[in-house]
Amino acid sequence: MPMVMEKQEVLAELIAQELKPYVKKIDQDAFYAESFLRKLGESGLLLSAARPQAEVLADGLYLVGETAKTCMTTAFCLWCHLAALTYVRTTENEKLKADLLPSLENGTLLGATGLSNPMKHYAGLETLHLTAKRTDGGYVVSGVLPSVSNLGRDHVFGAIAGLNEQQQIMVFVSCNSPGLTFKEKNDYLGLNGSATYSCTFKEVFIPDDRVLSEDANAFVAKIRPTFIAYQIPLGFGVTNASIHSIDKMVNRQNGCNQYLRTQSPELQQKEEEYQQQLLTLISQEPLDWKEIAKIRLGAAYLTLEAVQTAMLHNGSAAYLKVSAPARRLREAYFFANLTPTIKHLEKVLSL
Ligand SMILES: Cc1cc2nc3c(=O)[nH]c(=O)nc-3n(C[C@H](O)[C@H](O)[C@H](O)COP(=O)(O)OP(=O)(O)OC[C@H]3O[C@@H](n4cnc5c(N)ncnc54)[C@H](O)[C@@H]3O)c2cc1C
Numbered sequence: 001m002p003m004v005m006e007k008q009e010v011l012a013e014l015i016a017q018e019l020k021p022y023v024k025k026i027d028q029d030a031f032y033a034e035s036f037l038r039k040l041g042e043s044g045l046l047l048s049a050a051r052p053q054a055e056v057l058a059d060g061l062y063l064v065g066e067t068a069k070t071c072m073t074t075a076f077c078l079w080c081h082l083a084a085l086t087y088v089r090t091t092e093n094e095k096l097k098a099d100l101l102p103s104l105e106n107g108t109l110l111g112a113t114g115l116s117n118p119m120k121h122y123a124g125l126e127t128l129h130l131t132a133k134r135t136d137g138g139y140v141v142s143g144v145l146p147s148v149s150n151l152g153r154d155h156v157f158g159a160i161a162g163l164n165e166q167q168q169i170m171v172f173v174s175c176n177s178p179g180l181t182f183k184e185k186n187d188y189l190g191l192n193g194s195a196t197y198s199c200t201f202k203e204v205f206i207p208d209d210r211v212l213s214e215d216a217n218a219f220v221a222k223i224r225p226t227f228i229a230y231q232i233p234l235g236f237g238v239t240n241a242s243i244h245s246i247d248k249m250v251n252r253q254n255g256c257n258q259y260l261r262t263q264s265p266e267l268q269q270k271e272e273e274y275q276q277q278l279l280t281l282i283s284q285e286p287l288d289w290k291e292i293a294k295i296r297l298g299a300a301y302l303t304l305e306a307v308q309t310a311m312l313h314n315g316s317a318a319y320l321k322v323s324a325p326a327r328r329l330r331e332a333y334f335f336a337n338l339t340p341t342i343k344h345l346e347k348v349l350s351l
Contacts, residue, residue: 003062010043011063015070023071026193027327030186033074033193034110034152037081041107046082048089048105054283057226061233061278068237072331073193075237076338079230080150080157084111086226087158087172090219091212096172099209100156112150112157114199115220115227116339118168121160122220123340123348130161130201132169138207139169147185149196151175160216168216171206179204190330225287228296232278234335235299238328239271242310245325249313262309270302290349297345300336307332 003011018036025031040046045063048056060082068075081104088101088111103109120126130143141161148157155175162168173180182197213219246264249257278295281288307329311318318325336342 003059007045007059008062008066011040011045011066014039014043015066019067019070019074023327024322026071026073027190028322030192032152032195033071033077034195036074037077037110037150038107040078041105044106046085046105046107048085053285057229057282058279060230061282064230065233065237065240068234069241070237072234072238072328072335073191075234076191076334077150077194079234080112081110082230083113083115083223083227084156084158084172086223086230087111087113087170087212087219090223093209093211093213095209096212100172104156110150110152110155112148112155113227114145114148114157114159114173116147117145118160118216118220119224119227119339120344122217123344125344125347128160128162128168130159132161132163132171132206134163135205138205139163139171139211140203140205141171141173141201142203143201145199145201147196148199149191149194151182151195151197151199158212160220167214169214170212170216170219172210172212173204173206174210177204177206189333190327191334225289225292228289228340229278229282229287229292231335231338232274232292232296232299234338235303235332236271236275238303238332238335239267239299239306242306242325242328243267243271245310246313249315252315257313260309260312262305262312264309267302267306267309270298271306274299274302293340293345293349296340297342297349300342300345303332303335 018039022033026033064075064079067078085104088097091097104111117129121128130141132139132141157173159173160168160170179202181200185196186192243264274295281291310325314325
């Protein structure tokens with residue numbers, strides 16, 4: 001169920017004009033490709049009204065995968081926005097949906113997600129970092145989220161806070177809320193153009209019309225399959241770009257690369273198998289998050305294999321700091337350590 005050709009062309013044009021020229025700047029100078037993300041919305045590529053869930057999901061996968069072929073950092077920012085969109089599309093808070101869904105879909109508002117800690121919490125890895133107290137007309141939230149990406153002055157993001165041991169709420173937070181402060185994190189090995197900040201909440205007021213759910217546990221069960229599915233093409237995009245870079249090197253040094261143990265056809269075959277399995281899974285209802293998580297895990301390992309193979313095939317040119325294979329190597333290690341991380345997935349899939 002690929003995206004219709006007309007939309008594919010719009011996307012290809014946007015990637016060529018608004019993303020490709022900035023990839024080095026994103027990687028080397030922590031440039032955040034906000035304009036590309038806004039233009040995706042402006043171009044109508046994120047609209048969901050009156051469309052079947054599977055089609056919206058398949059289009060989102062295509063957007064992330066195509067973007068990741070050029071720049072995984074920006075594709076990750078797009079994933080953050082798609083995760084936020086999923087929360088708003090899923091909420092039963094009709095006021096919140098009516099207020100925010102149109103602007104999130106047309107690119108005037110950008111969204112993000114602070115759900116790593118709660119996802120780890122629900123898998124028994126960590127305690128919850130945010131707490132909430134009921135007050136007149138809403139909740140006050142306190143605590144620290146160590147990393148939230150795709151943030152900006154007027155952006156919004158989803159977060160989960162504990163009221164008590166039994167009940168957690170999920171809220172949609174505006175970055176300009178009083179009591180909320182940010183510290184930029186841009187000293188990573190890669191991903192520095194992802195507009196990532198640690199977020200400190202000091203009694204931040206969240207009005208009732210920004211509460212996504214008063215039963216976060218049940219809400220997470222609903223959004224989890226989509227949350228994970230949208231991540232998978234981050235890996236496919238990087239794998240695909242690595243395969244292309246391997247294929248370009250085939251005649252170098254009189255074809256010496258043919259003696260390397262891993263060659264591109266086997267990477268390609270695995271990627272195509274996962275792609276096919278994922279498309280089958282997202283056409284089923286209800287979505288089976290564990291089956292989707294298995295593909296996510298396979299994609300994480302495949303991506304690591306692909307970027308390493310590309311480093312070997314590209315030789316010392318790839319060892320330059322600014323080379324594309326080196327960028328993809330660094331980005332792939334983030335994909336492996338993005339929640340759900342490889343270790344998190346190995347744990348939940350073994351239970
Ligand atoms: C660039 C980037 C962007 C991210 N964006 C988001 C986002 O948008 N939303 C979101 O919710 N999460 C985000 N995360 C978090 C991410 O999804 C994963 O949760 C995290 O990378 C995986 O960490 P982990 O499970 O290894 O645990 P960690 O969170 O790394 O913690 C594991 C253990 O290591 C310790 N630890 C952590 N950092 C250090 C350090 N520097 N030195 C020593 N000990 C340390 C912790 O205290 C903990 O005990 C981002 C992370 C990065 C690196």
